Amino acid sequence: MEKRNLKKNRLKNVNVLFALFSLFFIFPAKGWAYELRVGFGQDKPPFVIGRTKAGLEIDIFREALAYKGHSMEVHHMPNKRLQIALLDKQALDAVATVRQVSGDGLFYVDDFIYFDNYAISKVEDNLEINEVSDLIGLSVVTWQNAYRDLGPEFESIFQPAPPEEYKSLYVEHVSQKSQNLMFWGARAEVIVIDKTIFGWYRQQLSEEIDTTPEVTFHDLFSGKTYYQAAFKNEELARDFEEGLNYLKVTGRYAQLYNEYMQ
Numbered sequence: 001m002e003k004r005n006l007k008k009n010r011l012k013n014v015n016v017l018f019a020l021f022s023l024f025f026i027f028p029a030k031g032w033a034y035e036l037r038v039g040f041g042q043d044k045p046p047f048v049i050g051r052t053k054a055g056l057e058i059d060i061f062r063e064a065l066a067y068k069g070h071s072m073e074v075h076h077m078p079n080k081r082l083q084i085a086l087l088d089k090q091a092l093d094a095v096a097t098v099r100q101v102s103g104d105g106l107f108y109v110d111d112f113i114y115f116d117n118y119a120i121s122k123v124e125d126n127l128e129i130n131e132v133s134d135l136i137g138l139s140v141v142t143w144q145n146a147y148r149d150l151g152p153e154f155e156s157i158f159q160p161a162p163p164e165e166y167k168s169l170y171v172e173h174v175s176q177k178s179q180n181l182m183f184w185g186a187r188a189e190v191i192v193i194d195k196t197i198f199g200w201y202r203q204q205l206s207e208e209i210d211t212t213p214e215v216t217f218h219d220l221f222s223g224k225t226y227y228q229a230a231f232k233n234e235e236l237a238r239d240f241e242e243g244l245n246y247l248k249v250t251g252r253y254a255q256l257y258n259e260y261m262q
Helices: 002-026 056-066 079-087 152-158 176-184 195-205 234-250 252-261
Strands: 035-040 071-076 094-098 107-115 117-122 140-143 170-173 190-194 215-218 225-231
Touching: 035 056, 035 079, 056 071, 056 094, 056 107, 056 234, 056 252, 079 094, 079 225, 094 107, 094 234, 107 234, 117 195, 140 176, 170 176, 176 190, 176 195, 190 195, 225 234, 234 252
Parallel strands: 035 071, 035 094, 140 170, 140 190
Antiparallel strands: 094 225, 107 225, 117 190, 117 215
16 A cells, blocks of 8 residues: 555656646746736827727737736826836736836836827918927927926926916826827917827828828927836836847837737
């Protein structure tokens, strides 16, 4: 009986080792796979399409995580809430499209997503806008936290507590649909926005209001504006960065952009 039990135990140990050995080859260098709770903004199609858990940002994030076997659960919230929610120990594991804050204890991955931002005005208004300072005195509408994203000169003029004479003229709106409605409804002379998002809403809103007036794109912001992704966990940040680099090297990153920008 004792010999029989010993044989069974040995067989059991061999089976366990075989299972572990098999897992090692099934998941080489991937470590443990997790489902992450990831925060995204809202209402900036085609990057994030409303609160539908769809869009370019979401697809890129999901595929970059999948490279190391991870998956994600999408959570939508206003831009101003993203990093705050990530710092909450119970809320999220990562957030997309943010700016690094020094000393906050988070782990950032550079160049996650980029936007082509312009100041846009109607040709009929005949506005002379060649540099950021030319926006002074004009009514401007843009996205939440834009003052942090568009360079030091823009921030110095339109910071959260702008000079009194600008307060009534500068609006940061949580909804990019509302931004576009303000612009086409003549409640803002200038909209500062990504060119693709502007074109998306121009087409969508054409069924409700007149979006046919010719516009001028004022290139004030020196090319593409890049944003980061932030993580609580350093290892998961590294996994995501590897996946993101893989998407870029293989051309998949550019392919996703092209699919959404058509």
